[in-house]
Amino acid sequence: MLKRYIFIRLLLAIPTLIIVTSLIFLLLHIAPGNPIDVLLAASRGSREIREVLIRQFGFDKPWHIQYFLWLYNIFTGNLGISLHGIPVISLIASRVWYTLELMLISQFISVFLAVMFGALAGYKRGSRLDKTLTFLALLGYSIPDFWLGLIFILIFSVTLGWFPVGAFSLGLSETTGITSIIEHLRYLIPPLTVLVIACTPYYFRLLRASIVEILDADYITTAKAKGAGEFIVIYKHALKNALVPLTTAVGTSLGLIFGGNYIIEVVFAWPGLGTLLVAAALARDYWVVMGVSFITVLLIIISSIMIDIVYAYINPKIRFGGAEY
Amino acid sequence: MKLSLKEFMKISMTLLLAYLIAGVPFLQLDTVKAQEQAIISFTCTVPTGYDKEYAAMLIIKDSLAKNGIEMNIVREDAGTFFAKVWGAETFRLTYEEGGFDADSYWWYWRPEDMLFFSSFTAKGFPPEGWNEWSYNNDYAADMLDAALRTYDINERRYYYHKFTEEFQRDPFFIPLYYFEVPKAARADIENYDPVLYTQNAFDWKVKGKTYDDYVTVRMAIPYTENYLDPLFGMTSSLCGYSCIAPVFPNLLKSKLQPDGTYTLVPDLAESYEISEDGLTITFHLRHNILWSDGEPFTAEDVKVTYEGMLDPASGVPALADLREIESIKTPDDYTVVFRLRKPHALILATLGGYCTAGIVPAHIFGKIPREQWRGYWTEPSQIVSLGAYKVVEFVPNTRYVLEANPNYWGGKPFVDRIEIVVIPETATAISALKKGEVDILVAEYAGPELLAELSSLEAAGIDMSFVLWPATTYLGFNLNHPILNNRYVRLAIANLIPIDTIINDVLKGRGRPANGPIYPGSWAYPSDIPPLAKYDPEKAMEYLRKAGYVRPPTLTMLVYIYLGVVLIVGIVVGFAIGFIVSRKRYKK
Numbered sequence A: 001m002l003k004r005y006i007f008i009r010l011l012l013a014i015p016t017l018i019i020v021t022s023l024i025f026l027l028l029h030i031a032p033g034n035p036i037d038v039l040l041a042a043s044r045g046s047r048e049i050r051e052v053l054i055r056q057f058g059f060d061k062p063w064h065i066q067y068f069l070w071l072y073n074i075f076t077g078n079l080g081i082s083l084h085g086i087p088v089i090s091l092i093a094s095r096v097w098y099t100l101e102l103m104l105i106s107q108f109i110s111v112f113l114a115v116m117f118g119a120l121a122g123y124k125r126g127s128r129l130d131k132t133l134t135f136l137a138l139l140g141y142s143i144p145d146f147w148l149g150l151i152f153i154l155i156f157s158v159t160l161g162w163f164p165v166g167a168f169s170l171g172l173s174e175t176t177g178i179t180s181i182i183e184h185l186r187y188l189i190p191p192l193t194v195l196v197i198a199c200t201p202y203y204f205r206l207l208r209a210s211i212v213e214i215l216d217a218d219y220i221t222t223a224k225a226k227g228a229g230e231f232i233v234i235y236k237h238a239l240k241n242a243l244v245p246l247t248t249a250v251g252t253s254l255g256l257i258f259g260g261n262y263i264i265e266v267v268f269a270w271p272g273l274g275t276l277l278v279a280a281a282l283a284r285d286y287w288v289v290m291g292v293s294f295i296t297v298l299l300i301i302i303s304s305i306m307i308d309i310v311y312a313y314i315n316p317k318i319r320f321g322g323a324e325y
Numbered sequence B: 001m002k003l004s005l006k007e008f009m010k011i012s013m014t015l016l017l018a019y020l021i022a023g024v025p026f027l028q029l030d031t032v033k034a035q036e037q038a039i040i041s042f043t044c045t046v047p048t049g050y051d052k053e054y055a056a057m058l059i060i061k062d063s064l065a066k067n068g069i070e071m072n073i074v075r076e077d078a079g080t081f082f083a084k085v086w087g088a089e090t091f092r093l094t095y096e097e098g099g100f101d102a103d104s105y106w107w108y109w110r111p112e113d114m115l116f117f118s119s120f121t122a123k124g125f126p127p128e129g130w131n132e133w134s135y136n137n138d139y140a141a142d143m144l145d146a147a148l149r150t151y152d153i154n155e156r157r158y159y160y161h162k163f164t165e166e167f168q169r170d171p172f173f174i175p176l177y178y179f180e181v182p183k184a185a186r187a188d189i190e191n192y193d194p195v196l197y198t199q200n201a202f203d204w205k206v207k208g209k210t211y212d213d214y215v216t217v218r219m220a221i222p223y224t225e226n227y228l229d230p231l232f233g234m235t236s237s238l239c240g241y242s243c244i245a246p247v248f249p250n251l252l253k254s255k256l257q258p259d260g261t262y263t264l265v266p267d268l269a270e271s272y273e274i275s276e277d278g279l280t281i282t283f284h285l286r287h288n289i290l291w292s293d294g295e296p297f298t299a300e301d302v303k304v305t306y307e308g309m310l311d312p313a314s315g316v317p318a319l320a321d322l323r324e325i326e327s328i329k330t331p332d333d334y335t336v337v338f339r340l341r342k343p344h345a346l347i348l349a350t351l352g353g354y355c356t357a358g359i360v361p362a363h364i365f366g367k368i369p370r371e372q373w374r375g376y377w378t379e380p381s382q383i384v385s386l387g388a389y390k391v392v393e394f395v396p397n398t399r400y401v402l403e404a405n406p407n408y409w410g411g412k413p414f415v416d417r418i419e420i421v422v423i424p425e426t427a428t429a430i431s432a433l434k435k436g437e438v439d440i441l442v443a444e445y446a447g448p449e450l451l452a453e454l455s456s457l458e459a460a461g462i463d464m465s466f467v468l469w470p471a472t473t474y475l476g477f478n479l480n481h482p483i484l485n486n487r488y489v490r491l492a493i494a495n496l497i498p499i500d501t502i503i504n505d506v507l508k509g510r511g512r513p514a515n516g517p518i519y520p521g522s523w524a525y526p527s528d529i530p531p532l533a534k535y536d537p538e539k540a541m542e543y544l545r546k547a548g549y550v551r552p553p554t555l556t557m558l559v560y561i562y563l564g565v566v567l568i569v570g571i572v573v574g575f576a577i578g579f580i581v582s583r584k585r586y587k588k
Helices: A002-030 A035-043 A047-057 A063-075 A088-123 A128-142 A145-159 A177-215 A218-226 A230-252 A254-258 A262-268 A273-282 A286-314 B005-027 B029-036 B051-066 B078-086 B138-148 B153-169 B238-244 B299-310 B317-322 B347-351 B426-435 B448-452 B454-459 B487-494 B499-506 B537-547 B556-587
Strands: B040-047 B069-076 B102-108 B173-182 B216-221 B252-256 B262-266 B269-274 B280-285 B325-332 B335-340 B389-395 B399-404 B417-422 B466-468 B471-477 B511-513
Touching: A002 A063, A002 A286, A035 A047, A035 B078, A063 A286, A088 A128, A088 A177, A088 A230, A088 A254, A088 A273, A088 A286, A128 A177, A145 A177, A145 A262, A145 B426, A177 A230, A177 A262, A230 A254, A230 A286, A254 A286, A262 A273, A262 B426, A273 A286, B005 B556, B040 B051, B040 B078, B051 B069, B051 B102, B051 B173, B051 B471, B051 B499, B069 B078, B078 B102, B138 B153, B173 B487, B173 B499, B216 B238, B216 B426, B238 B399, B262 B269, B280 B299, B280 B347, B299 B317, B299 B325, B299 B335, B317 B347, B335 B347, B426 B448, B426 B454, B448 B454, B487 B537, B499 B511
Parallel strands: B040 B069, B040 B102, B216 B417
Antiparallel strands: B102 B471, B173 B466, B173 B471, B173 B511, B252 B262, B269 B280, B280 B335, B325 B335, B389 B399, B399 B417
């Protein structure tokens, strides 16, 4: 049952990928400017080179041919070559783990904190605790993460010296074992903190709102009447249902998660996919943009399948195949 | 009619409010004037990331508006901007047609010589040269050509002077200012020069350390282009100047002399001669240099490199500067003879400095088809080099790590390891410099943020002395534009630029007005020619009249009449209100 569901979803992924990547390809080519002119303008190169380079890169072929060639190469694992000769695969490979690490860890922590505080605030609705938490959430939600990042660096890295300033020296020192893990954590914590502060409030408010709504529901009153303890009431009955909208919210932010957060990456010099994508887009490096988009969409599809499975686990009413159950 | 104080106040307030509401649009007198009488209107494109230029354009826009010229400023991302201004299909079009009317950017140099004039042409836009403004001036072109055909520095200086005079008579851009950048390097690093980036890293020393100590210097750059080879990587790329320059030397190199000028000194070539007719340059190469794979460095390497660059099939952008080379011969293993079609004074600067390329090994590049030269090396382990440093680590878009080459023919460099890290955000880079996590910030970080931190960085032991940057910021014109084509219009605009305000407000005093494309640090700088940009509205109007644009009578009278009418109407209305109010009271 589950296996068939996953198989169908993966099969549907192929047309999704094709549609999304062809849209991106189209957008890239419609935008003014082309990579060769951008490349040569800075070096004031001569005209003959322009024609040669256009031929070498295959940009003289019609658009649909270029696209299908690219698609064909994908199936053989070749994501193309960037304007400067580096294979796109190695550009992405050197950065994708950093993006995944930062984003996934920050999402887990955000969801955990949101669930913990959201349930608490929802249960003790109206109390001073609830009011404080909601206010803090509003603060975290409103403060621009760019500014927060710079302030964090100023206070904790420059003045107090607890963390390194940004991650540009990540990987430079050769430490092993426990020391290297601690080192890595020191680089990870500043952007992680800022991301968590930026992300948690949104999930918190969502969860709190659903808890408040659910606690008024009949089945909760029934459980209480049955004599179930407070903790069981919140945890077993309310929370599971409250997680449904939260899961939806996480599902819809998958794009933001896997696209890499450009602002955070710039502020902390984090070697992730966001800076790669933006730099490539500005330089009109078509294959890099296509490659990063392809990987991002792939990750989104895989994680959205996983989220749907989590969804079904939380809410027994939603299963795959329906009637057979 | 008797009014109490309260009523009087109420009526006065109403009057005042009505007056202000009616008068507010006319408080922006200048805009109204410009829009009413904008006799000339055009769009100026500024690429994003060039904030000083944008700030200067805003000041110029205001000044032009006061005098009847409307300049709309548009910011475009650098990719779009370069494509429009340089692209073959677009550079001749006006902004509305998809090109540009005016642009604001830099004209930049390499310090040793007039290198940009090597590929710039002042006459139309033949395939060989570039001329994004479509300048078409025979005399200017002749002067530039004459300056190329002789090797005598005094003669060349004379021709560049003549060129600048003609340029001021018929400018293709208005030169605004030359600007200074702070050194932004730890004070104990000696011989670092922001203009040379890492090209002279071999000469760097650190106070308090010795040759035997393991010395590491870390340099921050805001972006990189991921090149690992000296052919494509060198031409005008930050990656070339700062990451791979010390790895791939050329025949000559730049050296800062004690008097502040730059000259070309021997690097891989021990010496050279130029023939009497100026058509032959003979280089004598150093002996006993080995590539990192053990092969000897010979004249064949030079020949393969340059012949490859001259072949369009390799796609190396440097072709533009090397066009005059007719043939390259190697009579023996250590002699290279370049034969030129015409005398070409810039050929030495092209073969030296680091703006063109570095020499590649013939035993590798000579054996592969030239179409495969681009991107041939993608891993540091593949590189075969013979410079003072070698690339030991390369993470695309993140860092380059260079280590001293123990077999370098000039001896072991003082600095053993150079780490070049990419920090995109200026504020982060400044924090890192303050805390000591990086030692040098390259000149690309210079801007208002860095200037604001001047004193705190100096307190942290960073050398923030200023260096004149080899660039001229300009406001350029697309000479295909029907209005801007007229040189009187351009000269009129040149006389409406409050250059002192720009230098004080935008550059905080760190710059000086420019008189032409050539910058003061160059031997050819015509110091006796005054700056072109100034604020002289009388002269500007005279030029506009010569151009055939007459300014209609000013609106000032009309505006005053309008304000007067509003005042009278206001008073009448006020009295009327007062009358009605008092009548009402009376009636009660």
